[in-house]
Amino acid sequence: MSNFLFAGFGGQGILFSGKLLAKVGLELDKQVSWLPSYGPEMRGGTANCSVIVNDEPIGSPLVTKPDVLLVLNLPSFEKFEHTVIKNGIMIVDSSLVEKKTVRTDIKAYYIPASMLASDNDLAGLANIIMFGQMLKAIKLFDYSLVEAVLVHSTPKSKPQLAELNKKALSLGYNYQA
Amino acid sequence: MSRKVLMKGNEAVAEAAIRAGCKLFFGYPITPQTDLSEYMAKQMPNRGGLSLQAESEIAAINMVLGASASGARVMTSSSSPGISLKGEGISYIVGSDLPCVIVNVQRGGPGLGGIQPAQSDYFQATKALGHGDMHLIVLAPANIQEMAILTGEAFDLADIYRTPVMILADGALGQMMEPVDFAAKPVRVLPEKTWVCNGHQNKRPMNIVNSLYIQPEELEQKNIERFERYKKIEETEVKYEEYLTDDAEIVVVAYGITARIARTAVNLARAEGIKAGLHRPITLYPFPKKRLNKLADKVDIFLSVELNMGQMIDDIKLAIECKKPVKHFGRTGGVMPVPEEILDNIRRLAK
The missing domain is CATH 3.40.50.920 (Rossmann fold)
Structure with missing residues (x-):
């Protein structure tokens, strides 16, 4: 399980989540790459980023067949649902995507991340809630390492944001989808 | 946390350039290269350098010529259509035997083309970056660590052979992030820049930086001398x-x-x-x-x-x-x- 695709609207923190994963890989001394979509889709349409965390040198940084797909809007759901590999994992923000996957050969987790964020005073942190849920689903990385990297990735000038990020990660991790 | 840092290719080139002693950066924004200019604009003022957004690509490359003539380590960057605009200035820089580093983060063409990754400027980079009998050393990194290492190397090669050196990357390498270790740069012995026009209060003979030679024999001799350097580059710098x-x-x-x-x-x-x-x-x-x-x-x-x-x-x-x-x-x-x-x-x- 090495190929990850994070997809949603620009401004949802898609690129930040991807970077968080890449940094976790870096701390584990893995080969990592992070490639954003940088086309017109960045300006209001679907934004996505490819992240690869691998033991082997990475070839193409573009993930076309993700092992794990995180989806934060309907256009991305419709665009990428069919690209997930067999037995892959899909994490869906069910407060923004009402659809359920028709695929029976993948494992889908539905978590109302955006709703959980607004209900818990975690505005703008649906991406981290989603990340928490992914962390539990993939069982690849140590929770405390991810938490440490998350705190480290939060601007020093905003110490309160680090606490909110930790809360969002835990909320997503412990949510029973 | 790890000694390596996660960086975009564009940023890694900029950081490596600053570490290599690049004091001046002249650019003009264009996707997918803009993060490089942005990084320079943010960092240069705090690190003893200057980053300037010129009024056009043409202005930027001519600022590079001037800065190089005064002996500074200088760089410009752009993406395909912007590199075409720099063509005239690049030829003048070659004709004046000046060192500098030029970065092309290629996008699709011809014309304005698109903004996604391409390698369709290969002919331009290796054969015809400008008019006249000329080459540039062209380096093609394949990962972000190499983007950084080859940028440092580009400045050294430029100074050793008195020639512009191009980093030929593409939109994917510019935009993607990978871990980079900046400690890994090799060190080379550099010649003294005896030819610079930096003001000397008549303490030495005058230096002139120029690419105009009206006498054909004189120009021919200049070109022959330059191609002797190219021959040495071909013999010793292949990677x-x-x-x-x-x-x-x-x-x-x-x-x-x-x-x-x-x-x-x-x-x-x-x-x-x-x-x-x-x-x-x-x-x-x-x-x-x-x-x-x-x-x-x-x-x-x-x-x-x-x-x-x-x-x-x-x-x-x-x-x-x-x-x-x-x-x-x-x-x-x-x-x-x-x-x-x-x-x-x-x-x-x-x-």
Whole structure:
């Protein structure tokens, strides 16, 4: 399980989540790459980023067949649902995507991340809630390492944001989808 | 936390340039290169340098000429259409024998083209960046660590050979992040810049930086002298990397981002029992002619893979003196191939 695709609207923190994963890989001394979509889709349409965390040198940084797909809007759901590999994992923000996957050969987790964020005073942190849920689903990385990297990735000038990020990660991790 | 930092290719080039002593940066924004200018604008004022957004690409390259003439380490960066605009200035810089570093984070063309990754400026970079008898040293990094290392190397090569050096990257390398360790830069011995125009209060003979020679014999002599330097560059500065070429029957030749995708394809081919290998030129000028020619003695066929309609294929044919067949596979206009597409081509040719 090495190929990850994070997809949603620009401004949802898609690129930040991807970077968080890449940094976790870096701390584990893995080969990592992070490639954003940088086309017109960045300006209001679907934004996505490819992240690869691998033991082997990475070839193409573009993930076309993700092992794990995180989806934060309907256009991305419709665009990428069919690209997930067999037995892959899909994490869906069910407060923004009402659809359920028709695929029976993948494992889908539905978590109302955006709703959980607004209900818990975690505005703008649906991406981290989603990340928490992914962390539990993939069982690849140590929770405390991810938490440490998350705190480290939060601007020093905003110490309160680090606490909110930790809360969002835990909320997503412990949510029973 | 790790000593390595996660950085975009564009940022890694900028950081490596500052660490290499680049004091002046002149640019003009263009996707997918803009993060480089942005990084310079943010960092240079705090690190003893200057970053200036010029009024155009043409202005930027001429500022590079002036700064270089005064002896500073200087860089400019752009993407394909912007590099075309710099063409005149680049030729003047070559004609004036000035060192500098020029970064091209290529996007699809011709014209304004698109903004996605491409390698369709290969001909321009290796043959015709400007008018006149001229070359630039052209370096093609394939990962972000190499973006950083080759940037440092580019400044050294420029100073040693008094020539502009181009970093030829693409939108994917510019935009993607990978871990970088900046401690890894090799050190070279550099000549003193005795030719600079930096003010001397009549303590030495006057230096003139100029690319105009009205007397044909004088200009001819200048060009001959410059080509002697090119000869030395061709003899000593060729860089390439090979993967599984020892027993290869089919060798894929690819540089930059494409080389990484080709490497995966070579692994897939090997898993099917096809004896495939990869030759990755790191210097596009000087092109690894000798090595490819030697490879041609034992390889059955070459496959050139690029993000264009087929440009490097000509250089491979020349290098191997058409001893073996050379085929091209490419995607263009900003499309990146998946490894399976390259594998299909390897399979077809291996039959």
